[in-house]
Amino acid sequence: PIPATIALFDQLNVDDQLAYLWYAYTEMGKTITPAAPGVARLQLAESLLTQIKQMSREEQTKVMRDLASRADTPISRSYGFFSVNTKLAFWFELGELMKQGIIAPIPVGYQMSPGVKFVLEATQKLDQGQQITVLRNTVVDMGFDTSDLGPS
Ligand code: 45D
Numbered sequence: 001p002i003p004a005t006i007a008l009f010d011q012l013n014v015d016d017q018l019a020y021l022w023y024a025y026t027e028m029g030k031t032i033t034p035a036a037p038g039v040a041r042l043q044l045a046e047s048l049l050t051q052i053k054q055m056s057r058e059e060q061t062k063v064m065r066d067l068a069s070r071a072d073t074p075i076s077r078s079y080g081f082f083s084v085n086t087k088l089a090f091w092f093e094l095g096e097l098m099k100q101g102i103i104a105p106i107p108v109g110y111q112m113s114p115g116v117k118f119v120l121e122a123t124q125k126l127d128q129g130q131q132i133t134v135l136r137n138t139v140v141d142m143g144f145d146t147s148d149l150g151p152s
Helices: 002-010 014-028 036-053 057-068 074-080 084-099 114-124 128-140
Strands: none
Touching: 002 114, 002 128, 014 057, 014 084, 014 114, 014 128, 036 074, 036 084, 057 074, 084 128, 114 128
16 A cells, blocks of 8 residues: 555656645644654754745745756755655655745645545555655655766
């Protein structure tokens, strides 16, 4: 069920992937408090978060779309060097900042597509450990991995 759920996620377009993460996050926010190790890991991500906080709302949304579409940008490259748990903690923090109104929120009246709903429902059927595994898999390939460029 985990690989199947990830395969479904991989078929979503960039906006649907972001929307999926957002709704997974709002569901999990109720059950998952980033553990102390998660918070420690965030120190690595701190400078990226600071840069993003200082951007305009349009730029903030673009950064998140660039991460999801694996665009080659300085921020996507930095993200590519994070460990998988730092990637999760980083997204979690972006979610917190969106809730606090510091980062551009989900547009008012936004309705999730049937594809997003479908993948969310598949995720909800998994137990909590499996859900985290799915989330790890969704964020691990985001950003830009400079090793994909091959030897120079
Ligand atoms: O205009 O370290 C739309 C543990 C529509 C412990 C949009 C852990 C169109 C160890 C696309 C909606 C394993 C528990 C706009 C860690 C439109 C440890 C915008 C785990 C603007 C870290 C969409 C932690 C946007 C976990 C901007 C499981 C969407 C953390 C943004 C999980 C979505 C974190 C965001 C998750 C989603 C965070 C910011 C799932 C964040 C998700």
